[in-house]
Amino acid sequence: MVLLHKEIPFDYTEINLADKPDWFLDISPYGKVPALAVDGTTLYESAIINDYLDEAYPERRLLYEDPLKRAEQRILIDYISNRFIPVFYKLLLNQDEEAQEGYKKDLLYHFDYFASLLEDRIWLSGDELSMTDISLLPWFERLIVLERYRDFGLPASYENLHRWWNACQELPEFHGTRTDVGPLIESYERYADGTASGSTAKEMGT
Ligand SMILES: N[C@@H](CCC(=O)N[C@@H](CS)C(=O)NCC(=O)O)C(=O)O
Known part of the structure; x- marks a missing residue:
């Protein structure tokens, strides 16, 4: 993107x-x-x-030039990478239903946080699309995978997040990179049934 x-x-x-x-x-x-x-x-x-x-390539910057604002963006990107995405994988990889319920609660907690950032704006870090949106967006594209294998989706009550996700789906950057739903779901099948053996499964499997 x-x-x-x-x-x-x-x-x-x-x-x-x-x-x-x-x-x-x-x-x-x-x-x-x-x-x-x-x-x-x-x-x-x-x-x-x-x-x-x-x-x-400084044209059409996605990170702020102001160091303090850029640092704030990087904190959010770090949060997405190290706190949010691992829960996505853990929910998919873990075969134990009780543990899965725990990870679903963790995801809702993260949704609460993202929604709180969108209370008075469309994009996560300001008035325009930025790197924080681009860092989170692929994982909302992949929520369909959790819906298919773990019966988990973004609840309708998260209106801010739905509004953000709808805006993301209008982006040419999203259209240019999106994966068809069928192959996307299929590509995570081995994670969901516990047969994946790659590095992500080893690191995130519990
Ligand atoms: N922190 C890395 C994570 C990348 C990552 O987890 N990639 C996964 C697929 S989305 C992967 O290539 N896993 C290799 C494997 O499972 O063997 C990044 O942001 O680039």
Whole structure:
């Protein structure tokens, strides 16, 4: 989405995480997507890739230039990466129903927090789309996976978040990157039935 937002030309290669090619492991030491190769240098970790792109291509900035405001955005991105996304994976990977109920409650707690940021604005960090929205959006696209495998969705009462998610779905950046629902659901099947054995399953499985 950042590449599209800034109209940076790129080649896109999908990786089968169940059978990672050697060339991919050479450029992505954690064995994870995404990775970005730029002139012989490879970057990984999506927040760091996004930081690089915003700095190297300053047109249509997604992070504030003001250091304090930018730091606030990075705190939210860190929250999404290290507090919210792991719960998504844990709910999907854990086969125990009681534990799943606990993770569902944790997700609602995170929804409360995101909704509180949207009380008087459409976007998470101000009047315009920014990196914080782009960091959270893919996980709302993936809520359909939790609906399918764990009977969990965004409750209707979260009006602010629904409004935000509806605005996200209008973005050209979203249309240019979205995965069809069928393949998206299928790609998480092995996480949901407990047969995934990749690095994410090992790290997030409980
Ligand atoms: N912190 C990393 C996380 C990336 C990540 O978890 N990628 C998953 C797929 S969404 C992956 O490639 N997992 C490899 C595996 O399961 O073997 C980032 O933000 O780039």
